Each structure stands twice: as C-alpha cells, then as structure tokens.
Amino acid sequence: MKTTEEIFNLLKEKFGESIIEFKTGVPVEDFIVVNPFEIDKVCTFLRDTDSYQFNNLMNLSGVDDANGKKITGEQGEVKLEGRTFSLFYHLESMSLKQKVTLAVRMPGENPEVSSVSEIWRSADWHEREAFDMFGIKFLNHPDLRRILMPYDWEAGYPLRKDYKNPEFYQGMKVPY
Amino acid sequence: MPVKTEEMILNMGPQHPSTHGVLRLELLLEGEIIKGVKPHIGYLHRCFEKHAEAMTYPQVIPYVDRLDYLSSMYNEFGYVTAVEKLLGIEVPQRVEYIRVIMGELQRIASHLVAIGTYGADLGAFTPFLFAFRDREKILSLFEITCGARLLYNYIWIGGLSHDLHPDFVRLAREFIPYFRPKIKEMNDLLSYNKIFVERTANVGILPPETAINFGVSGPNLRGSGLKWDLRRNDPYSVYDKFDFNIPVGEGRMGTVGDCWDRYFVRILEMEESLKIIEQALDQLPEGDVTSAIPKRVKPPIGQVYARVENPRGELGYFIISDGSVNPFRVKVRAPSFISLSVMDELCRGHMIADVIAILGSIDIVLGEIDR
C-alpha cells in the first residue's frame, strides 16, 4: 500500500511536468493535481502498472471553485475573471487496497479536459454529468450529451455558482 | 438473397410499469433482438446537489433521505459518516450499534421491495404481496423509533435524533424468528419456481471484469462472483465486530453473474443482515445517544470522500467544505447510477422481454440515479 505522497513522487519521475502539485495538509484527504490534457495518460499508467492496479474509478466529481474577480462589462453583464473549475477523481485498487485522489484544474472560459471514459467505463456517465452540471468539455468522450437536464435546456449549467434559473421552460413557470 | 430486416427503435417509458419509476429506455431492435439500449434519465432530477449547497450540514439530512427513498436510513448513515470524518469526531458506541441495527433493517426492507417488485415484473404477483407484508413489520419498527415510515431524519451528525423506544429491542428480537421462515417461504414461492428460473437464469450475464470496469458495486457485483463488500473490505462504523458471511453468486441455476444470481444474492443477504442485527442487539451498549451532537457543525476547510455499503452498492459522498456552515459541494456517488449504465452491455443480444428481467435484477432507484 502506497501513500499519496509516494505515488506523487513516482508519478513525478515518470511524467515530469504534467504532474503539477501535491496537496497535503488538507484535512482528511491529500490529492495530486494533474495537467488536464495528460490526465488520461496518467490514469492509464495508474491502471495498468502492476504496482498500482487502480482498476476502479469510485467517483468523479466536477466542482466550481467559485473563485475569480467579478467584472462588470459595458452592458452591465457580470463576468468572473480568472475563475476555475476542478475535477476530482477518486481511484481505488480493489486488489491492492489502496486509494488515491487526483484533481485537475481548468480555466473558467473554456474548461476542457481529456476524457477517461476509455479507461474506466464508469467514467462515461460521470463525465456526462459533469458536462451537464458545469459545462466541462471532455475531449474524446464518445457521447457527450446532457444527461440529467432536458436536452433542450438553454439556461446554462445549473451547478455553476453563478447560475440563474430561467423564468419559463416550455411555457411552464419555473420559480415558485 | 438474404432477407434484411430493418432496425427499429422502441421507447420504453418514462411511464412503464416495469421501469421502477420514471426511466426511459430507448431500445434499438432487430426484430425481437436487442441491438443496443440507451437509457435516458433525469426525469426525477430534483437538484439535490444544489440544495445541499444552500443548506447547513444538518439540514441536508432530510434531502439525503429522499435520494434513495428505499434505503433512507442508509443514506443518512453514509452522509453522517462523511461529515463526521470531516469534523473528526467520535460518536458513542451505542449510537454506532443503533445505526448498524437500523441500517441492516433497512437493507432487509429494501431487498424485500427489490425482490417483490422483481417478482411482479416477471408476472408473479403473490411474492409482491408477501414481501410488502413483511416490510410493513420493519416499517412499524422504524415508526416506533422515529415516527416516520419512509423518510426518517433519524441519524444525525454525531448521534441520533433520540434514543430507541423502550419496546424496540423486544420487538426487533421478535422480528428475527418471525422473518427467518419467511425467507424460506420466499424461496419456495419464487426463487426455485420453474418459470422464474427459466426467465432469469443465463440472462444478462455480467462478467466480473466488466463489472469492475463499470464500477458496479453491491449485490450486482457480488452476483458476478466477486467477494467485495465494504462492510468487510473497508470497514466503517462497528462492522468489524460482527460475524457474517458475504454471499456471492455461484451460478447455481445457470452462469455466474446472471439475473438469478443477482437476485439470489439479495435473498442470502437478508439472512446475513438478520445475523448482524441479532449480534448487535446482544451487544448493544448503554449510553447517551445525543451527547456527541455538535451544537454548530462547522467543519474545517477540506474535503472528504466517504463510502458505505448501501443495499444497492457503494454509496459515496464527496464533500468539500470551505469552512462555513454550508457545504461547498456535495457529490453523491449513487450505486444505481452506475448500475444502470451497464444496461447496454447486459441487454445486447437478448430479447425484449429479457430487458424487464435484467432491469429488475439490477435493482435501481430513480431518486438516486437522478438525484
């Protein structure tokens, strides 16, 4: 069983620049921050190497970091500059009984990340959900559609912190 | 010249008596044979994660109940486990034992619904009535404990809303010998029934490697012959103090990992749950159940992923705290959400009628899938 720090050091040796940071001191969980476009390679490595065998993706969750400065534009529209989105990957090796948490950070304007749905099929729906709720785009995802909200939902991505609910949807009043 | 058949698309649901709620399946057919299944979900998307961000930590508990409404107690159990880990608090032993008792009772109740409705889906209505008769007994146990039949708000962060009713232990003890023969009755009625076996054995086979790759957990994974139970493999609460078996699918009626195996694992699990309840009732310590409830839940900045073995599989909560009284983000890893995504794999090559058998065997709850 390896600790997150050991895994971080080993990954750093193997992948160099694409492993960005090791976050520790956060209560309960340490995690490793990875470059969004390299996450699929890192994950493939973690799954297929004998000493890791992370064969189970337990969870994948999108997060709106709610950072960034508020900037009011000319027409009075409010924009958040410098905001970021994150994704957290909780991996587990069922045979070696070890766990690790990976994270990626993406810029708010155009959040893009490599899909891991080829590596773990369970990621397929989780990624669709993250797309649906946060608008994070997964490159190479086989079927990136909305999953929970209606396909014709136009009001944006509901779990973003600056989400505004529409007044009407197909003639039905939405607010109370 | 070979005869060519055209492919056809058939919509099943969202209003269909056997989809266990509001699920729509888009079946791609060639004649009677399934070429592909596309589940469309979200008809019950109740915005749980948004609500959680607007509520304080204790206020989230009633919403957690409503995720998987067949196993509310266990959802609360999972949620408080996560928050307590984040807060770093220890709860009294009595609380842990009561939680386990409630959780296992809930597991039996939930499996009874799964089994009963599965029978009803496949055309046997009597098991449904039998299962609900026994489930009422468990619900009445819950009712004397906390007053509610379905959604309890009983397990609180750091404790319980109140102690057991003085009669509870006696009634729960009476329930065990009452229920044991009922499992056998259900076996005679449904499990070994020829028609039932014909419809479920060798249908919807899920090989263990596929199951792991899809992240399938709980009875569905164990049905594929893998001994994996979080109560044993990643123990939480006081589960390491009990002696129980982990039943797995053995392919007794067909191939390992078919619908019958998944179904039968649930039957066997009810027996094991009874064992756990029995031991927990024997060991139940005295104590105050409300002493460790914090006045104000304000976890430090940080994050946690905690998981428990819900009746449907691995229920995980990923909670990020920003140091305020509201959670910053709560993501639920819902076991049925994952189980449903494997439908396509299971159904391909089978007949339309088998879709019902497969869907029933993976035991989904839409409230949890759509959240």
Place this chain on the structure above:
Amino acid sequence: MGLLDKQFTDDNIIITKVEDVLNWARLSSLWQMGFGLACCAIEMMATSASHYDFDRFGVIPRPSPRQSDVIIISGTVTLKMAIRIKRLYEQMPDPKYVISMGSCSNCGGPYWEHGYHVLKGVDRVIPVDVYVPGCPPRPEALLEGLLKLQEKIRNESLVKKTA
C-alpha cells in the same frame, strides 16, 4: 347512498336517478393508472399491497392511461417529466380524475426554493381534484384522499356543473 337504500323491495326493480347510478358505478371502480414518480410512489405501492389493500375500494392499477379513470401523481414532478404527464393525462378517457399525492406534486414540497428543475405543483399543467398533503402521506392519508374523491364524484351532476 341514493341507490342502495331503495333496496330490492319491488321484486327486481330499482328506482333511482340515472345520475346516482352513473356516479355510483364510477366511484366504485376507479381504475388507477399504475404510475409512480418518486418516494410517494413507494407509499402508493404500500397502499395497494397487502397491508392497506387499495383493491377493496375498487382501485385497480392499470398500466395504460387509456384504461384508467384516475391518475395519482405520486411524487416530484420535474420539468422534464411534466410534459409527459400532461400527455398521459390527455390520453385518459373522460371522465378523468387527478389525485395529487404529497407536497411535491401539491406545491414543490421540499424542493420549492432551489429546485431549478422541479415543477412547483402539478396543477400548473393539469387540473387536480384532490390534494393529499404529507411528505410522504401515510397510506391512510391516501385512502382518505380517495374517499374524498369518491364523495366528489357522488355529488356530480350530468346537467349542472359542480366544480
């Protein structure tokens, strides 16, 4: 009950009003559309199962809207589902009745404030006859709701609009 108190006094002849017969027939066999939405549906199932036995009021679940008289909206109606519920309702033959079961379908229930995808009350899309409060309503409450609906049907008139 206008019909039965005139009993079988004159051999095989019963004298009563057409309205009474029609209403009596309607209210005693309300076929329900077997259709569950959310948590309340579990209580609805429990109501029709062994312990509470909906059948004794003539309520039999039918899988198709075209064969049913009453639809019980049992649970949270989301925007995605509301369109389908409207269509299901429209497919039911007249006379048709709606029981709204649980706070969610009455008014949005616990999801009234932040539920961006929840319809705040099913009466925004279809007319409702009886509201059953509760989250979830106990089976007894649903039975009471059904009795209220029967009462309503009993007082219906062919010529006069009652509602």
